Structures are given as structure tokens and as C-alpha cells.
Amino acid sequence: MGIFRAVKALLLLASALVCACAAEGETELVLRGPEELRRGEEQFERLCNRPIRDPVTDVFCVGTPPPVRSLMELRNHLGLTSEEGGEFFGHTITGHSTSLVHRSVSAINPRVIFVRPETEGQEFMAMGFARGEQFTEIAVKNRVDGEFQFYLVMFSLPCDEDDGGCTPGALLTEAIESGWTGVNVYGEQDLQNTPLDCRVCHQPAGTDTRKLLRMQELEPPWNHWFYLQSKGGRALMDDYYAAKGDEPFAGISGADIAQSQPGLLSSAIFFAGSPPQPNAFVSNRIEPEVVASARALGGDQPADNSVPGSSETWEAIYERAKRGEAISVPYHDVKVTDPQKLEVMTTAYVDYREGRMEREALPDIREVFPDDERLLARMGMTTEPGLSGEEVLLQACSLCHNERLDRTITRSRFDVNLSLIGREEKERAIARIQLPIDDPRVMPPRLVRRLSEEGRERLIELLSK
Ligand code: HEC
Numbered sequence: 001m002g003i004f005r006a007v008k009a010l011l012l013l014a015s016a017l018v019c020a021c022a023a024e025g026e027t028e029l030v031l032r033g034p035e036e037l038r039r040g041e042e043q044f045e046r047l048c049n050r051p052i053r054d055p056v057t058d059v060f061c062v063g064t065p066p067p068v069r070s071l072m073e074l075r076n077h078l079g080l081t082s083e084e085g086g087e088f089f090g091h092t093i094t095g096h097s098t099s100l101v102h103r104s105v106s107a108i109n110p111r112v113i114f115v116r117p118e119t120e121g122q123e124f125m126a127m128g129f130a131r132g133e134q135f136t137e138i139a140v141k142n143r144v145d146g147e148f149q150f151y152l153v154m155f156s157l158p159c160d161e162d163d164g165g166c167t168p169g170a171l172l173t174e175a176i177e178s179g180w181t182g183v184n185v186y187g188e189q190d191l192q193n194t195p196l197d198c199r200v201c202h203q204p205a206g207t208d209t210r211k212l213l214r215m216q217e218l219e220p221p222w223n224h225w226f227y228l229q230s231k232g233g234r235a236l237m238d239d240y241y242a243a244k245g246d247e248p249f250a251g252i253s254g255a256d257i258a259q260s261q262p263g264l265l266s267s268a269i270f271f272a273g274s275p276p277q278p279n280a281f282v283s284n285r286i287e288p289e290v291v292a293s294a295r296a297l298g299g300d301q302p303a304d305n306s307v308p309g310s311s312e313t314w315e316a317i318y319e320r321a322k323r324g325e326a327i328s329v330p331y332h333d334v335k336v337t338d339p340q341k342l343e344v345m346t347t348a349y350v351d352y353r354e355g356r357m358e359r360e361a362l363p364d365i366r367e368v369f370p371d372d373e374r375l376l377a378r379m380g381m382t383t384e385p386g387l388s389g390e391e392v393l394l395q396a397c398s399l400c401h402n403e404r405l406d407r408t409i410t411r412s413r414f415d416v417n418l419s420l421i422g423r424e425e426k427e428r429a430i431a432r433i434q435l436p437i438d439d440p441r442v443m444p445p446r447l448v449r450r451l452s453e454e455g456r457e458r459l460i461e462l463l464s465k
């Protein structure tokens with residue numbers, strides 16, 4: 001207790017000093033540009049010099065950072081594995097995401113979130129992971145001010161050194177979960193002017209507003225989340241098990257996958273004191289509307305999504321997201337997969353698992369989404385066909401280029417309020433949206449959304465005016 005207070009006092013002093021220094025320096029007129037992410041010791045030093053103390057800095061900033069060679073080791077260090085007498089609570093799994101990893105996530109390549117709820121005996125922590133991206137995402141609370149703090153743990157793999165980079169087999173099987181050759185830990189502060197900025201979604205009202213945890217489908221039946229008690233949750237798990245059988249995922253046994261508890265995350269979010277979800281997805285109204293509308297057309301949602309459903313309740317929240325008033329909304333149907341593509345990728349994975357296909361030959365099992373641009377837009381992946389240039393701008397760019405966000409970084413030079421920006425900036429935007437998708441400077445950033453041909457054309461027309 002005494003030590004905790006002393007540390008806290010020191011930290012407060014440190015932050016006061018930082019503020020004093022900043023006030024004495026000359027006024028900053030220059031916007032901060034994008035910085036390359038630091039690595040290794042240099043990054044740990046930067047991370048640990050901030051006046052932040054929480055369960056992540058406990059692991060990486062007290063003494064030498066421990067080696068982390070696998071996801072299981074990371075879970076162990078962070079206290080996200082059940083121990084005798086320990087209080088870690090569990091996990092939940094989703095087959096559709098509207099986060100940074102949304103393009104990786106489907107029923108056959110889901111996102112797990114380990115949840116350690118805040119209780120008298122332990123501090124809040126949540127960690128998300130999906131195969132396909134070489135990072136895990138963490139939320140904790142800073143003891144200094146009680147505010148949420150977000151971290152990205154990036155890990156490297158031996159295949160990073162290969163000529164063609166990592167294959168789908170290296171990224172989308174159990175291979176990605178171990179054999180790590182190093183980790184770099186980034187605080188949300190390090191990611192501010194990058195496409196990995198956590199705050200655009202977890203602090204959407206801008207600097208100095210409360211941060212929030214996210215779960216858009218906050219209430220039962222928790223569409224898109226694996227859940228034994230709901231029809232949709234079981235339908236997703238059926239797809240999962242058809243491909244994955246009883247293989248372990250992220251250290252969870254095949255049988256325990258079914259123990260996914262979406263209610264654990266929603267209650268942990270509540271007890272951690274997160275502000276409410278903006279533009280929530282109202283699961284218990286949307287699911288019955290989807291089921292009824294599909295049935296009228298001969299469909300059988302949620303198990304069979306070959307006939308897509310529709311929902312008036314959903315349209316209203318989607319419209320708000322489309323206008324840029326909120327982040328992407330989860331899709332109305334439980335499943336986001338195209339039935340034929342899902343079947344092909346499921347067969348491939350089974351062949352791999354049963355030894356008939358080499359790991360290196362595994363296709364990219366993330367590619368299970370439909371080709372239909374309209375459906376893709378509604379899943380948050382592109383912009384809706386038929387939109388005007390102004391509407392494309394809002395749907396594709398306003399998440400990160402709006403007046404609420406940090407005005408001290410170069411990102412703010414572009415703004416969806418075009419009356420605020422000049423010719424030169426518009427030209428810069430035209431150039432950025434035409435970059436190839438694998439260029440790190442392409443807009444919108446690769447992980448968040450892609451423009452359709454039509455959307456790009458409309459936007460270029462608008463920006464050329
Ligand atoms: C594009 C929006 C978006 C961005 C950017 C984003 N998140 Fe999230 N995050 C979400 C959503 C939505 C969820 C809810 C689950 C889901 O949809 O996958 C979520 C869930 C989480 C969770 C689980 C706890 C919770 O809030 O439910 C963690 C931890 C998390 N994000 C960390 C991060 C970190 C760290 C970053 C930055 C590196 C980040 N997120 C960036 C949208 C985002």
C-alpha cells in the first residue's frame with residue numbers, strides 16, 4: 001500500500017514536470033508528422049518513461065522485459081490464464097468484428113477476447129487476438145488516473161525474414177501462436193498518427209473525452225458472438241468446428257471454445273465503468289427482424305445465410321455510421337461468410353488439419369466474404385454502391401479525419417469538412433486514395449476500409465472540384 005502511494009506521488013510529480021516543460025517550450029505551430037514505430041530497447045524505454053502504471057507496465061517496465069515467445073507466454077505474463085486460486089475469468093469469441101482485425105475475422109477465423117473483470121481482488125484487463133495479424137490488443141486501466149489505456153503488442157515470426165514474407169499457412173494456423181522471435185509493446189500514445197490509432201474508435205469524441213470499451217452487440221442474444229445458448233451463436237460454432245475440429249486456439253482447448261461467454265465481456269465493460277456504446281447494435285430487435293424477413297423469402301436465418309435478411313432497426317443505425325456519426329456497425333445477419341467460399345476454405349483447412357495438405361499450401365482462409373459490394377459495404381469493408389462523392393467521403397474517411405480528433409498531428413490537415421482544406425491538401429488526398437492497397441500510405445488504411453472502383457472515382461471527382 002505504502003509503496004503504491006509513493007509510486008503514485010512520484011508519478012504525479014513526473015507528470016507535473018512534463019507539463020511544466022511543455023509550457024516553457026516555444027509554441028508548437030508545426031504539426032507532428034507520422035513517426036516510424038520504434039523497436040526493441042528504444043521502444044521499451046519510451047513506453048516505460050510515461051507516467052502510466054498499470055498491469056501492462058508491471059510486466060514490461062519492472063526490471064528487464066521478459067522474453068515472450070508465444071501467445072500462451074504472453075497470457076501467462078499478463079495474468080490471463082486460470083490459476084489455482086487466481087481470479088482470471090475467461091474468454092469470449094466473435095465470428096465478426098468491426099475492429100482493426102475485421103478483415104481477418106469470420107466464423108472459421110474468429111477473434112478471441114480474454115476477459116479479466118475488475119473485482120476486489122484483480123484489475124480489469126481485456127486482450128483481443130485473431131490469427132492473421134501479428135499483434136494482440138490490450139485494454140487496462142491506468143492506476144494514476146483511472147482512465148482506460150490501450151496497448152498493441154506486435155510480435156515477429158521467423159517467416160518475417162523469408163523473401164515473400166509470411167504465407168497464409170504461417171499466419172492462419174497454430175503456427176502464428178508460438179515461435180515468436182520478439183515483441184514490441186506500443187501504448188496508444190505511440191500509435192496516434194498511424195492507421196493503428198486505437199483512439200479513433202475507443203475515444204471517438206476526441207482528446208480529453210472519456211475513453212470507452214467496445215462491444216456494439218452489448219446485449220443478448222449477442223449476434224456474431226459464439227454462444228451455446230443462442231441459435232446464432234450455435235450456428236457460428238457449427239461453422240467453426242466444421243473447419244477447426246478440436247484443435248486448440250489461442251491456448252483454449254477445442255471443447256472450451258464452446259464456453260465462449262459474451263456476457264462476461266459485456267458485464268466486464270459495465271463494471272470497468274466504460275461510458276455507454278454509441279450507436280449500439282440492438283441484438284434482440286435485429287435478430288428477429290432478420291429471421292422473419294429471410295423466412296418470407298424462403299430463407300432460414302441464422303443457420304443458413306444464403307438468403308440475406310434485412311432489418312429496419314439495423315438500417316437506422318447503419319445510416320448513422322454511413323454518415324460518419326459512428327464507427328462501422330456490425331452486419332445485420334449473424335454470418336458474414338459467402339456459403340460457397342466458406343465451404344472451399346473449410347475443406348482446405350480440414351485437409352491441412354488431417355495431413356492431406358502442407359501448411360505452406362493452405363489458401364488464405366480469411367477470404368470468405370461475399371463479392372457483392374453492397375453486402376461488403378454493409379459489413380464495414382467498403383463504401384456502399386451508388387453514393388455521391390460527399391457520401392463516400394463520409395463513409396470512408398470521417399472516422400479519422402473529423403474536427404473532434406487531435407488537431408496537433410498531420411492527420412488533421414485532411415478533414416471531411418472540405419471547406420476547411422485547400423487545393424494542395426485535396427491533391428494530396430487524390431494521390432493517397434490511388435496508391436496500391438499494399439502501400440502503407442494508402443487511404444483509407446488497409447486494415448480499416450477499402451474503396452471500390454466506383455467509390456474512388458466519385459471521390460476523385462469531388463476532390464477535383
Ligand atoms: C475501427 C475501430 C477500432 C479501432 C481502430 C480499435 N478498436 Fe478495439 N475494438 C473495436 C470494436 C468494435 C471492439 C469490439 C469487438 C469487435 O468488434 O471485435 C473492440 C474491442 C477491443 C478490445 C476488447 C475490449 C473491448 O473494448 O471490448 C480491446 C482490448 C481492444 N479493442 C483494443 C484495441 C487497441 C489496443 C487498439 C489500437 C491498437 C484498438 N482496439 C483499435 C474497435 C476498434
Ligand code: HEC
Pocket residue numbers: 034192193194195197200393396397398399400401410411412413414425428429430432433440441443444445448449
Ligand atoms: C483509420 C483511420 C483513417 C481513415 C479511415 C482515413 N485516414 Fe487518412 N490518414 C490517417 C492517418 C493516421 C494519417 C496520418 C499518417 C499518414 O500521413 O499516413 C492520414 C493522412 C491522410 C492524408 C495526409 C494528410 C497530410 O496532409 O499529411 C490525407 C490526404 C488523407 N489521410 C486522406 C484520407 C482520405 C481521403 C480518406 C478516405 C478515403 C482517409 N484519409 C481515411 C488515418 C485515416
